[in-house]
Amino acid sequence: MVMQSIKVTELKSQLSRYLRQASRGERITVRDRDNPIAELGPARGSRFPGVTAWCARAGSSLGLRTGAL
DSSP states (O other): OOOEEEEHHHHHHTHHHHHHHHHTTOOEEEEETTEEEEEEOOOTTOSSHHHHHIIIIITTTTTOOTTOO
């Protein structure tokens, strides 16, 4: 499987789409100005792996506070 690479703006505009992909086991690299800042993918042992992974890996990089979701 090829890992996708997307910009932060794309993630923001299509968040639900990428969370669905992550929940199916896909891994997505999030870039800010072409620099990788986060990875989105399934979390181990989570009922909602994509959401957990996004919060844990990308939340702080996107400027979200802990518990904001």
